[in-house]
Ligand SMILES: [Zn+2]
């Protein structure tokens with residue numbers, strides 16, 4: 001009889017995770033990091049002296065639990081980003097079962113990764129050990145899968161960017177509700193901007209513009225950069241970038257290339273080709289701000305100006321991004337001169353007032 005015929009499945013779990021297989025693989029294959037998601041683990045000692053590659057086949061990991069004897073596992077397959085297999089030594093399983101073989105596979109899906117985790121072993125002749133083995137592996141692996149789902153649910157992902165006609169395209173990288181700020185802005189300038197573009201369809205019926213605030217390093221323009229234009233509604237206003245080809249608003253930045261901020265306008269995010277709803281990827285808007293300018297007064301649930309919580313959150317994001325140097329690379333400013341890639345048109349006070357609601 002071969003090994004396979006003697007073994008039975010002790011655990012078979014699957015999860016749909018919102019991250020790329022490479023990200024999922026590097027997380028689950030980080031031996032020393034197992035306590036981040038395997039319950040009851042205190043520490044993992046990793047011995048790579050017999051390993052073919054660091055962390056690869058032959059790696060011996062000793063799992064020190066909060067209670068009970070340590071588990072000793074040897075990596076038997078290491079194929080990033082798709083497959084990791086390992087086997088717990090018979091001695092460390094203490095006759096619970098023998099011939100243990102476990103495998104984690106990461107298969108790409110449109111929304112991330114399909115993870116499958118299977119554990120097989122040769123059952124013990126003793127009925128209560130057979131039951132105990134099932135119980136132990138289902139409890140530990142099941143809880144581990146739940147932790148992975150939680151961890152990768154809130155994880156970031158990429159969204160394709162495209163103007164309406166498709167000449168300007170790009171990618172918003174590593175975006176999520178946690179990493180950025182999705183807001184609806186009702187301010188008079190955002191409404192004036194839609195009018196300037198002749199794109200009043202981009203604001204909602206109350207005059208709101210749905211914007212996702214992120215950092216320049218997370219916005220990449222891959223094609224059509226020659227069509228990018230920008231305008232400032234006043235000398236000191238935001239630099240509002242749009243695709244000149246079809247007048248699709250792209251994002252708003254400050255005038256300084258050193259401020260790690262860009263508010264990506266909703267219609268530049270190509271949620272249709274991404275296949276996921278905007279709410280699903282970015283979460284629902286955190287707040288409606290500048291509601292005092294909305295059509296028909298402050299909308300229900302929106303704020304007259306902006307709530308303190310949102311202001312603090314934005315400041316915190318800015319500081320974090322500033323420390324991380326996420327103002328570049330920037331699609332909007334030249335990396336050497338720091339100048340805007342195209343000269344902004346600046347409206348006069350009269351021109352702007354005419355566009356305001
Ligand atoms: Zn606004």
Ligand SMILES: [Zn+2]
Pocket residue numbers: 163164165166167168243244245246247248
């Ligand atoms: Zn276009």
